[in-house]
Every structure is written in structure tokens, then in C-alpha cells.
Amino acid sequence: MTLSAEPLEYAPESVDPPGETLKETLENLGITQADLARRIGLSTKHVNQIIQGAAILSPETAILLERATRVPASIWNNLEARWRTQQLREQESKALEESLPWLDNFPLGELEDRGVLPDKKKNVANLRRMLEFFGVANPKVAEELWGTYRVAFRRSTAKAPNEYATLVWLRLCVLAARDIECRPYTRDALLELLPLLRSLTVRQPSTWINELPGLCAQAGVAIVFQRSMPHTHLSGATRWLTPDKVMIALSDRYKKDDRFWFSLFHEIAHVLLHGKRLTFLDGDPATNPLQSAEEDEANRFAVDILIPQQYAADYEKLKANPKPFTKIEAFAAHVGLAEGIVVGRLQHDGALKYNEGHRFLKPVAFAK
Structure with missing residues (x-):
């Protein structure tokens, strides 16, 4: 049997107590409980308690049963483990029912849309899936863990975010980044990569969106494209997964190339400097x-x-008089940069209105 990371559906009706199997085995062999007790050196009462599920079928007893019944000890151990696990799950279900209001904090519709949950029902099954998604034992543990995380967050936003939606988005990014194979991070490799990354800005997003992650992986950077999630107000995130691997996650919140590339190099700066x-x-x-x-x-x-900086003087001239737009095209060609990025910079600096130059901006959106 191979182990899987996929969550297992809980099916208590498929699990019988080991005592039921032991009772059937004894009947098939024509052995009474008293006879079995004499054969394995236990009291008849103890054997009866195992059959009734009142006593644990220990590994030591499993070995004794193997000798008496010729059923491998591993089977007895497995039956006992499955039965006890079922009992604990049933007890846990009752406890989790009291924690169902915790799910109200999360954008359940988004979680369904992104495949984290099968639906947006507020039930114990979905609560379990949420706990598995975050890799935590229960909601209390999750809140305590996130409390320690928040002190290590650096957040820049002018709007109050939904912290739970933010945690979901970040977790999706981290899980995706873990699956990306990277060489060990080196600062020099990332620095050497910067000119090539900048050169990608002049190409269509449909080409660089496939090339960019592979290039960054060579420097130990796992690039994750994660669709923007409502009420998170996030353009990007940087997080070290191991000392040799860092995640840069980017959203398509603004869906334009000028914001995307600025966010990418902003996050790279965090990696290199902070x-x-x-x-x-x-x-x-x-x-x-x-x-x-x-x-x-x-x-x-x-x-x-x-x-x-070598183009700073040329940019200042453009900023002072950016029209006609052929000037923007000429400057972008001169510096080897996407025209939309130049337009975005001019808009930010107040040289253009935010409704001007839109034809130069390339759309950026991530697939579901």
C-alpha cells in the first residue's frame, strides 16, 4: 500500500471492531472463547472483553492470536488501529460541531471555486478539509499559530483586508510553491537573472508567463501565479520556505502588465535586501x-x-511632455522596456491621467 497526500473520506460504516472478526474466526475454526484463552494464556474474561470491544487488542495479543488462529498479527493490529481511529473520529466530530461557526470567517464560495472544498456547506466534513488544507489540528491551534505568524508579516495596504481570505490566498501560494523544483537559492544567481527578466517585459504575457517560473527556479526562487482573491488587496507576497528556497507569489489583481512587473521586481527586492x-x-x-x-x-x-538611472534624464524630459504618444513608444524602444510600463510610471508620476495610454497596457490574467 502506498501513502497518499490526498485527504481520505471518513466512512465509519466500513469499519468493524476487531472483536467481530475474532468472533467469526473462532466460529470458523470451531474454537470457543475459553479454549482460545487457554491457548494464548489469557483469561476468558479478557478474551470476551476484546470480542465486545471493551479491551484493546494490543500488539502483544495480536502475536498470540497469530499463533492460535494463523491470521497474521499485522491484520489484527490493522483492524484494531482502524477501529480505534474510527472511535476517535466520532468523538472528534462531536467536538468539531461546536467549531462550525469558525467557517463563517472564510470565503467558502472562493474555496469551492478553487477546489479546496467540494461545496460551500458549513458542515463537519468541510471543517475537516479546511483544517487539512491549513495543516492544523483544530481552529484553536490555527488561531494561535496565525497569531505568531502575524508578527512576522510585513503588509502594505491602504485598505483593511479580510485576514482569513489573505491566509487562504497565501496558503494556496505556499502549497503551489512547495511543488516547484528549484535549485538552491543564491543571491548572485538572482542578481545575474535581473536583466533577462527585465527583457521579458517587451514580450506578450502569453509567452513570458510560461518562461518566467523556470528562469527563477534556476536561482532558487519559486514563482507562483495565483488569481487575486476578493478582499485581500494583494498584488504579491514573498516568503522563505526553506533557507535555500524562497517563494514569490503574484496575483493578477490589476490585470495589467505595468503593475505585474513592478510587483515582481518589488518582491525580488525583498528577497535580495530583507x-x-x-x-x-x-x-x-x-x-x-x-x-x-x-x-x-x-x-x-x-x-x-x-x-x-542612466535613463533618468531622458525620462524626466518625457515626463515633462509625454505627448504625442509616439514619444512614449520611442522612449520604451530606447530603454528596452514595455510601453505599458512606461505609461504606468508616467501615470504614477502625474504626467498622464489614469485614463490615458490604456492601449499600451497589456492584459495579465491567470488561468483557473
């Missing part, structure tokens, strides 16, 4: 006013990667 202890959860790193020193550094890094 150590391995913190999880960074970033809203709109291009415009958010609530910034820490780390966020300011990451913003500046992204700005300088996309439009390096």
Missing part, C-alpha cells in the same frame, strides 16, 4: 502611502530596475 525571517504581503507597492523603510527600499529597487 532577510529570511519575514513574510512580505504587498498591496499596491506602486501607490500605497503606508510604507515601511523596507517597502520604500523595494519600491526604489523596482523603479531603478525598470528605468535605470
Whole structure:
């Protein structure tokens, strides 16, 4: 039998107590309970208690039964383990019923849509699935665990997020990142990769969206594309999974290439500049006013990667007079950058209105 990471459906009707099997075995062999007790050196009362399910069928007893019945001890042990597990599950179900209101915190419809839950019913089965999804024993443990996590989060957002939706989105990202094979992280490898990543901006998203994760995996960075989730206000996240592997998760919240590429290089800055202890959860790193020193550094890094200082004077001229739009096209070609990114920068700097230059912005959206 191979072990699987897939959750198992609980089916108590399929599990019989080991005493039932022992009783049938004795009947087939023509052995009475008293005779079995003499054969294996136990009291008749003890044998009867095993048959009634009142006494545990221990591994030592399983070996004795193997000799008396020629049924392998492993089978007796397995029957006992399955029976006791069922009893504990039934007890747990009663306890979990009291915790069903915990599910009200979560976007159950989104969880159904993303395949975490089969439906959005508030029942014990879905509560179990949620606990398995997060890898925790019960809701109390989950809340205590998240309380310790929050002190390691760095979050930039101008809006109050739904923390539970955020935890779901981040967990989806982490689980996806764990499945991505990466070389051990090296800072030099990531630095060497930056020019190539920047060059991808001029290509269509349909091409770089497949190439980008493989390139970053060579530097120890697991890139995850996770659809935006309502009420999380997240553009990206950075989290170290091991000392040799870091996750950068990106959402399609704004669905435009200018925001996507800024977010990517912003998250890369966290990897390169800000150590391995913190999880960074970033809203709109291009415009958010609530910034820490780390966020300011990451913003500046992204700005300088996309439009390096060597082009600063040219950009200032463009910013002073960005029209006609052929100037934007010429500048983007000159610096080797997607036109939409230049438009996004000009909008951020107030040189263009946010409803101007939309034709240059390439759509970015992640598949379900």
C-alpha cells in the first residue's frame, strides 16, 4: 500500500471492531472463547472483553492470536488501529460541531471555486478539509499559530483586508510553491537573472508567463501565479520556505502588465535586501502611502530596475511632455522596456491621467 497526500473520506460504516472478526474466526475454526484463552494464556474474561470491544487488542495479543488462529498479527493490529481511529473520529466530530461557526470567517464560495472544498456547506466534513488544507489540528491551534505568524508579516495596504481570505490566498501560494523544483537559492544567481527578466517585459504575457517560473527556479526562487482573491488587496507576497528556497507569489489583481512587473521586481527586492525571517504581503507597492523603510527600499529597487538611472534624464524630459504618444513608444524602444510600463510610471508620476495610454497596457490574467 502506498501513502497518499490526498485527504481520505471518513466512512465509519466500513469499519468493524476487531472483536467481530475474532468472533467469526473462532466460529470458523470451531474454537470457543475459553479454549482460545487457554491457548494464548489469557483469561476468558479478557478474551470476551476484546470480542465486545471493551479491551484493546494490543500488539502483544495480536502475536498470540497469530499463533492460535494463523491470521497474521499485522491484520489484527490493522483492524484494531482502524477501529480505534474510527472511535476517535466520532468523538472528534462531536467536538468539531461546536467549531462550525469558525467557517463563517472564510470565503467558502472562493474555496469551492478553487477546489479546496467540494461545496460551500458549513458542515463537519468541510471543517475537516479546511483544517487539512491549513495543516492544523483544530481552529484553536490555527488561531494561535496565525497569531505568531502575524508578527512576522510585513503588509502594505491602504485598505483593511479580510485576514482569513489573505491566509487562504497565501496558503494556496505556499502549497503551489512547495511543488516547484528549484535549485538552491543564491543571491548572485538572482542578481545575474535581473536583466533577462527585465527583457521579458517587451514580450506578450502569453509567452513570458510560461518562461518566467523556470528562469527563477534556476536561482532558487519559486514563482507562483495565483488569481487575486476578493478582499485581500494583494498584488504579491514573498516568503522563505526553506533557507535555500524562497517563494514569490503574484496575483493578477490589476490585470495589467505595468503593475505585474513592478510587483515582481518589488518582491525580488525583498528577497535580495530583507532577510529570511519575514513574510512580505504587498498591496499596491506602486501607490500605497503606508510604507515601511523596507517597502520604500523595494519600491526604489523596482523603479531603478525598470528605468535605470542612466535613463533618468531622458525620462524626466518625457515626463515633462509625454505627448504625442509616439514619444512614449520611442522612449520604451530606447530603454528596452514595455510601453505599458512606461505609461504606468508616467501615470504614477502625474504626467498622464489614469485614463490615458490604456492601449499600451497589456492584459495579465491567470488561468483557473
